[in-house]
Amino acid sequence: MNIIVCIKRVPLTQEVDLEVDELKKGVKKDALAYVINDWDNYAVEEAVLLQEKFGGTVTAITIGDEDDEEILRRALAMGADKSIRIEPGERELDGFVISKILAKTIRDLEYDLILTGVQADDDNAAMVGTMLAEELGLSHAAVVTGMEPEGSDAIIRVELEGGMDEVSKIKLPSLLTIQTGINEPRYVSIMGIRKARKKELVVINVEDLGLSEDDLAQRTMIEEVFLPPETEGAEMIEGDPSSVASQIIQIIKEKGVSI
Amino acid sequence: MGEIFVVVEHRKGEIREITFEMLFKARELCQTSSHNLTAILLGGKNSGFVDDLAKWADRVIAFEDNRLEIFNADLYKEILDRLIREHTPFLTLMGHTSWGMDLAPALSIRTGLPLATDCVDIQTEDGRPMVFRQIYSGKLFSKVSFKESPGYLITVRPGAFLPPDDVEESQGKVVRQELPAGLTEPKKEFIEFVDTGAGDIDIAQAELLVSIGRGVGEEENIATIRELADLMGATLSCSRPVVDKNWLPKFHQVGTSGKSVKPKVYLAFGISGAFQHVAGITGAGTVIAINKDRKAPIFRVADYGIADDLFKIADSLKEKLGNG
Structure with missing residues (x-):
């Protein structure tokens, strides 16, 4: 089973104070640390698990600059066989443009399955996966929490809202967007990443893909990025842990819960 | 005068809340921009949804066929594509759901047609939609415009537009349509629904929940919070990352893909929100x-907030309760 997995490098923003940049079009990125998007990490693991079970190759693809090769090496260290980085230059990308670039890159590759994360941790759009599927004319499913190949089909599990999953049968080749928790992504050592440097990493320039200007034109534009509007929010309880604990206990009792 | 389409979401014989949230928001947009509101139902035969929907829309276009009873992206996108080409609605709203x-x-x-997803507000400026979204898990907002187009697609965040109880009823016209001929054979086939919320405890019934999130850090740390929950007589629940890591079974999970809870008091330890x-x-x-x-989105919705190490607070609580 040949699998392509599309991944993205995103800033780590938990417990970080984000600042809006001068143009108000994004965040100040200089002080941020970057990681593989969490959903994509699960997608890579799923691809590698399937390859270990059924053979074939895993190809990891990202769109980004040289720094983004870090996550390709990480995917290679996890077990991917080869990788592709598409250099976008100075172009502004939205989900639509990204899906066009990926579709053009992937179209001539051999694959039975394409995996992406459900969404990326930065723009939270959850868009590229099934756009790409439609570009390539593939069957697709979003928010997938289980996948088991069965001949020319796969039995998949999709997470719905409200504590419900849907099980269905889908024809391969297919594109699935992978939900966190589908597996337990393996640990990657620095040594492993170093060794993975021997594996294939191809760089393609977006200008060489032969996409039209219309394909490379964003359908949605960010006009402004801003901090959340001030709301009243929580009443903050300050003080040392002991006095905070006393106040918490008091609040709980006031609300009619006996503890 | 144009139209706003709302694609009706339903499951197991019930219309999902998101549908009414979208219809409510779409009605507001129709009032300010003089569009007509059309609910698009792709449902099973005699779904029983039509009358309900007619109260919320100017028109209901209903395709009722057993092939449509359960959502199938292949069939739905083919039918919606034809319908959108035929009517060219200004906006088509869908839920930002599975x-x-x-x-x-x-x-x-x-x-x-261009698409913006997970929108928490929709406005129109000079005849084009302008949407608002959250990025970086709600730490920032963005205002997004579209390339000019005959129509626009938008997915709406569940819970972003809550209709009041006293929404004025319309008497929408119902237009029943037959499935178009020559539909492509779907590539996906439904097998079954599986309930993932059932387990040893029902967090939805708890009066006091002690809930843990990613901030708990390590699996070993759960024991100390569990002790606190026991000491308080509280039920232990959690957010998604804890279940993803297999630290607690799924039936402990609070949220859209887990359970909705209604305790008197909810204590959130290390949950970002x-x-x-x-x-x-x-x-x-x-x-x-x-x-x-201190910037965690949970503090925007909590009644009380403590910006401190959760283990310090948990230990102090245990000390006080243990001695009490």
């Missing part, structure tokens, strides 16, 4: 959040 995430991006490519989680605690009486990150 359905919507599967359907809307594919439909955008098929129709050639992603919207999927927050949507599950709207029924909680009082929310007390403890998180190291």
Whole structure:
């Protein structure tokens, strides 16, 4: 089973104070640390698990600059066989443009399955996966929490809202967007990443893909990025842990819960 | 005068809440921009949804066929594509749900219409929509415009537009349509629904919940919070990352893909407050959040907040309760 997995490098923003940049079009990125998007990490693991079970190759693809090769090496260290980085230059990308670039890159590759994360941790759009599927004319499913190949089909599990999953049968080749928790992504050592440097990493320039200007034109534009509007929010309880604990206990009792 | 389409979401014989949230918002947009509101139902035979929908829309276009009883992106996108080409609605709204995430991006490519997802507000400026979204898990907002197009697709965040109880009823016209001939054979086939919320305890019934999130850090640390919950007579619940890591079974999970809870008091330890989680605690009486990150979105919805190390607070609570 040949699998392509599309991944993205995103800033780590938990417990970080984000600042809006001068143009108000994004965040100040200089002080941020970057990681593989969490959903994509699960997608890579799923691809590698399937390859270990059924053979074939895993190809990891990202769109980004040289720094983004870090996550390709990480995917290679996890077990991917080869990788592709598409250099976008100075172009502004939205989900639509990204899906066009990926579709053009992937179209001539051999694959039975394409995996992406459900969404990326930065723009939270959850868009590229099934756009790409439609570009390539593939069957697709979003928010997938289980996948088991069965001949020319796969039995998949999709997470719905409200504590419900849907099980269905889908024809391969297919594109699935992978939900966190589908597996337990393996640990990657620095040594492993170093060794993975021997594996294939191809760089393609977006200008060489032969996409039209219309394909490379964003359908949605960010006009402004801003901090959340001030709301009243929580009443903050300050003080040392002991006095905070006393106040918490008091609040709980006031609300009619006996503890 | 144009139209706004709302794609009706339903499951197991019930219309999903997101549908009414979209219809409510669409009605507001229709009033300010003089569009007509059309609910698009793709449902099973005699779904029983039509009368309900007619109260919320100017028109209901209903395709009722057993092939459509359960959502299938292949069939739905083909039918919606034809319908959108025929009517050219100004806006087509879908839920930012499992359905919507599967359907809307594919439909955008098929129709050639631009799409913005997970929108928490929709406005119109000079005849074009302008939407507002949250990025970086709600730490920032963005205002997004579209390339000019005959129509626009938008997915709406569940819970972003809550209709009041006294929405004025319309008497929408019902237009029943037959499935178009020559539909492509779907590539996906439904097998079954599986309930993932059932387990040893029912967190939805708890009066006091002690809930843990990613901030708990390590699996070993759960024991200390469990002790606290036991000492308080509280039920232990959690947010998604804890279940993803297999630290607690799924039936402990609060949120859109887990359970909605309604305790008198909800104690959130190290939960950042992603919207999927927050949507599950709207029924909680009082929310007390403890998180190291003073900017964590949970503090925007909590009643009380403590910006401190959760283990220090948990230890102090245990000390006081243990001695009490």
